[in-house]
Amino acid sequence: MSVLIRESPYPMVSIADATAMIMERAQPLGSEEIDALTALGRVLANDITAPEDIPDVPKSAMDGYALRAGDSLAPRRVVGELTAGGPSTVTLGPGEATRIMTGAPMPPGADAMIPVEMTEERDGMLYIQRELKPGDYVHVVGQDVARGQTVLTAGTTIGAPEIGILATLGITRITAYRRPRVAVLATGDEVVEPSELRPGGAVRDSNRYTLMAAVREAGCEPISLGIARDDIAVQRQAILRGLEQADVLITSGGVSMGTRDLIKPLLAELGTVHFGRIAFKPGKPTTFATVNGKLVFGLPGFPVSSLVSFEVFVRPALRALQGDARPFRPQVTVTLGQPVRPSPDRPEYQRIIVSFQEGKLVAVTTGSQNSSRLLSLRGANGLLLVPAGDTVYPAGSTLPALLTGPLIGEGTTW
């Protein structure tokens, strides 16, 4: 019989120190040239400067007539029609106007346009009731984007609008940070595949699938390393195999103080363990190491501890590795919709549902916060940071929280 360890040899670090130790080592992995128009979710590695003005020529801002403002209210002779993509053969002289469609280049000689709703046309003549100034309803050169302007900055995550900006400027290739490959390993003799017949007392591997989904949501490519049983040679080999294929390794389980908890000694053997305990609930045994410069996270085996530790410590690192200028979830202050009991010895991230009510962000917890109770993450869109202590926070008091998903809004007002 092996000896039960009574105290972890790893000092307890604070959430802040753990975060700092991780983020200091989470530098962007490098960049690659990719197609800009399908780059949704990727992170720009360079600033993007506009190579030209948008629009490049003066254009009509509406459907109507191009004319000369100096002709004042006098009726004009209608001499042609200009469409956005049609030939532009008209040159306007004094007393002339031309029909013009939204987006059509302004013809030479014209200096303003008037929307069709403000006009009458009879027998080839245009009548207007309103004086115009040069430039009225004209979309001028460089109005939307000026040549040389920085339109996007490095560290920006590409969404639909950014794709539009790049397409508008004819930029079809961009340099993006590389997406981290993240290997996920489950450990434990008691752990079986979800599809397997389960002997009584065994646990189906939910953590690996949960973590792979969370890895994907964080913009990375997950790699499954399967389940390693509690054997130091088996786990060593699985870790080395993961580090060969991936930029980051996440393990699940095997970081407590039990006799089968082999991950910490293995990481100490293969690389450097930066911390092995965090003053934090749920997820005290969360471990962070580097092996040959690659980041390794040893997450606890309890499902809630695993995913909350991922959210708080691993996700920001994965975002930073891909160059995201804003790697952290937004932090807000929420008003408690119910009393909240702190943990006596450690700050705790409780799973909450945050909704907007009467001008405030109101948080209620998702029920029992037991670290084995995965249902406490169901529907959660936030993590409430509850400082350690003995005093219950009454309903109506305020605490900081991370927002991990969209808020619940008020009813629509229309």
Add this chain to the structure above:
Amino acid sequence: MSVLIRESPYPMVSIADATAMIMERAQPLGSEEIDALTALGRVLANDITAPEDIPDVPKSAMDGYALRAGDSLAPRRVVGELTAGGPSTVTLGPGEATRIMTGAPMPPGADAMIPVEMTEERDGMLYIQRELKPGDYVHVVGQDVARGQTVLTAGTTIGAPEIGILATLGITRITAYRRPRVAVLATGDEVVEPSELRPGGAVRDSNRYTLMAAVREAGCEPISLGIARDDIAVQRQAILRGLEQADVLITSGGVSMGTRDLIKPLLAELGTVHFGRIAFKPGKPTTFATVNGKLVFGLPGFPVSSLVSFEVFVRPALRALQGDARPFRPQVTVTLGQPVRPSPDRPEYQRIIVSFQEGKLVAVTTGSQNSSRLLSLRGANGLLLVPAGDTVYPAGSTLPALLTGPLIGEGTTW
């Protein structure tokens, strides 16, 4: 020369009426059986009921010793060691204890456990200083999930926690709503591919790529139909081709009142136009039709109008088509960080950046709100609903807004 239309034949509908007309026709498309463990982002079509208790047997909640509470403070003889996945051969008699690791099934005869930190073990004997009650530190059957309990409901979007819940219960196949296929067609003689050399005055097609990215973000499969020039036969053919392949069709451009604006007459010819104008800025000419029961959205050609109309009117429909129980973006009330000028004639969705500051959601606009200025969408995480009017809203006043992306948070407090 064709005749310039001075007034649209389509009545102007309100945002609320337009939304109601769309949502009434946006019913889920049907469902299919898929792999549960890679179902990230899919929407459940059925409630999920737990087929068994989790845990299925009583387990140790920590590393320590399993024992009989009734033995009180008497020293116990340590008779074995139980690990989570190891054989469980021990049966405890009076005066006995066994080492037990987190997650290991409790041995017959034991009714409580004590964490290792609260014990001493010397010469095969366990010493404890604290009385225990039956059940202490035991993870009881059904504590996390009770057999028969509804764990997930139809209409839930599957995230990482939901995958974990399914895996834990051994549910590896689920019924999910089908993802809509959405065809996107750009129109206009002036429109060229972003990669093409651009003749002066031409416009690169940003809308199709922007909309395809937004379609993907909304959980659907985009299909590109390319660019159709302003020819009724060409556009008719493109629309029919799109409707053959897709569940939903989105067109960009060709919905104004210009002589080349062919989309509305075409949709009226092929199906039913439910509305052709919305009292809404930017995007008044936004059109909604059904053709053979399929939804068709005619979006304006200006890039901002296109994407804002998508966000406000199309995205909720795409979420409803895939069964999302919460198809709308969250609506909140924001405090203006700067004065906001309304549009005199129509309610306007202005692009804003919403941040959490001193207990409030504070909104600032993204600069000029011109509907050709795609940069007004850059970095925006919200749409401010500004009612029509002539009076500027001063800084500090409040207005409703849709949140389209994560909030900007406060600095971290740790």
